[in-house]
Amino acid sequence: MIIIMKPNASKEAIRGVTCQIEAKGLQVHLSEGHEVTIVGVVGDKSLLHGINFEIADGVDKVVAVTESYKLANRKFHPEASTVLVGNTSIGPGSLTIMAGPCAVESREQLLETAVAVKKAGANFLRGGAYKPRTSPYSFQGLEEEGLRYMKEAREATGLAVVCEVTSQHAIETAVKYVDMLQIGARNMQNFELLKEAGKARVPVLLKRGLSATIDEWLNAAEYIMSEGNERVVLCERGIRTYETSTRNTLDISAVPVLRSKSHLPVIVDPSHATGVRAYVPPLAKSAVAAGADGLMIEVHPDPARALSDGPQSLTFGQFEQLCASLRPYARLEGRKF
Ligand code: PEP
Numbered sequence: 001m002i003i004i005m006k007p008n009a010s011k012e013a014i015r016g017v018t019c020q021i022e023a024k025g026l027q028v029h030l031s032e033g034h035e036v037t038i039v040g041v042v043g044d045k046s047l048l049h050g051i052n053f054e055i056a057d058g059v060d061k062v063v064a065v066t067e068s069y070k071l072a073n074r075k076f077h078p079e080a081s082t083v084l085v086g087n088t089s090i091g092p093g094s095l096t097i098m099a100g101p102c103a104v105e106s107r108e109q110l111l112e113t114a115v116a117v118k119k120a121g122a123n124f125l126r127g128g129a130y131k132p133r134t135s136p137y138s139f140q141g142l143e144e145e146g147l148r149y150m151k152e153a154r155e156a157t158g159l160a161v162v163c164e165v166t167s168q169h170a171i172e173t174a175v176k177y178v179d180m181l182q183i184g185a186r187n188m189q190n191f192e193l194l195k196e197a198g199k200a201r202v203p204v205l206l207k208r209g210l211s212a213t214i215d216e217w218l219n220a221a222e223y224i225m226s227e228g229n230e231r232v233v234l235c236e237r238g239i240r241t242y243e244t245s246t247r248n249t250l251d252i253s254a255v256p257v258l259r260s261k262s263h264l265p266v267i268v269d270p271s272h273a274t275g276v277r278a279y280v281p282p283l284a285k286s287a288v289a290a291g292a293d294g295l296m297i298e299v300h301p302d303p304a305r306a307l308s309d310g311p312q313s314l315t316f317g318q319f320e321q322l323c324a325s326l327r328p329y330a331r332l333e334g335r336k337f
């Protein structure tokens with residue numbers, strides 16, 4: 001349930017409403033916009049039975065929120081959110097480019113890539129130190145050593161760094177080294193992991209599950225936010241369909257759908273969505289045109305020798321070309337890049 005206050009509602013009137021809600025043991029989420037304040041109610045609203053907020057001082061109207069996700073819901077926060085990460089931010093008005101190798105393979109590989117993607121225009125370095133591989137015999141990541149290289153790359157370039165975490169232990173370790181935690185597709189409904197990420201005071205990039213609906217995805221975001229961490233960014237990375245020409249099918253419609261259902265920033269990962277290097281640039285452009293707040297692109301100094309996801313990784317030159325070709329699209333969408 002949300003209580004929409006009148007444009008001129010006084011602070012006392014707002015406090016009067018929030019006090020009644022809190023007195024019943026429910027949580028209040030305040031969204032103070034330019035014009036109106038919206039009081040969001042989180043918890044079992046049957047506890048408010050008998051209170052008629054419609055006639056309370058300063059209240060315009062009361063609207064039921066039927067969706068099970070509340071904090072991630074656009075009704076709770078009508079303006080699009082900007083998520084601050086280190087010295088940078090993800091949200092309206094800018095185009096965030098996260099780029100880097102699928103996996104951190106060595107110090108040299110990572111530092112070399114960080115310098116190249118920064119020069120081309122990226123503002124984040126991505127790199128996996130804990131790799132959730134399909135086969136247990138595939139390269140599993142350098143773990144803490146990889147995180148140390150990520151931190152070193154940040155210090156050398158000023159890029160913000162994002163790294164996937166796959167366990168509570170990985171979260172505890174990663175928060176010492178990175179600016180943003182990534183929850184991968186395979187863990188989108190690992191609710192214990194989501195709660196731990198919610199307790200970490202670090203922004204979270206939440207990828208869409210392999211076969212997750214948008215509502216399931218927003219409920220996953222709610223798990224993180226309900227633990228007190230509201231700095232969540234969503235990443236569409238393709239879903240499982242019957243089509244086999246691409247690794248997954250990029251659900252570009254997720255971008256406008258999420259926009260209408262949620263206030264959280266949305267980025268698109270055309271690398272994992274397609275699995276094919278040649279398809280990455282056209283889908284990156286379509287994501288910007290659809291209104292995405294950013295992109296995640298895999299880049300490797302020598303894709304043919306990459307320990308994971310080589311076929312979808314761009315070379316430095318290809319990434320630089322992609323960034324140049326994205327600039328007019330960003331301009332058309334009113335996004336600084
Ligand atoms: C990744 O970003 O390295 C990754 C494994 O992606 P996803 O979880 O989307 O498969």
Ligand code: MN
Nearest residue numbers: 102298308309
């Ligand atoms: Mn990858």
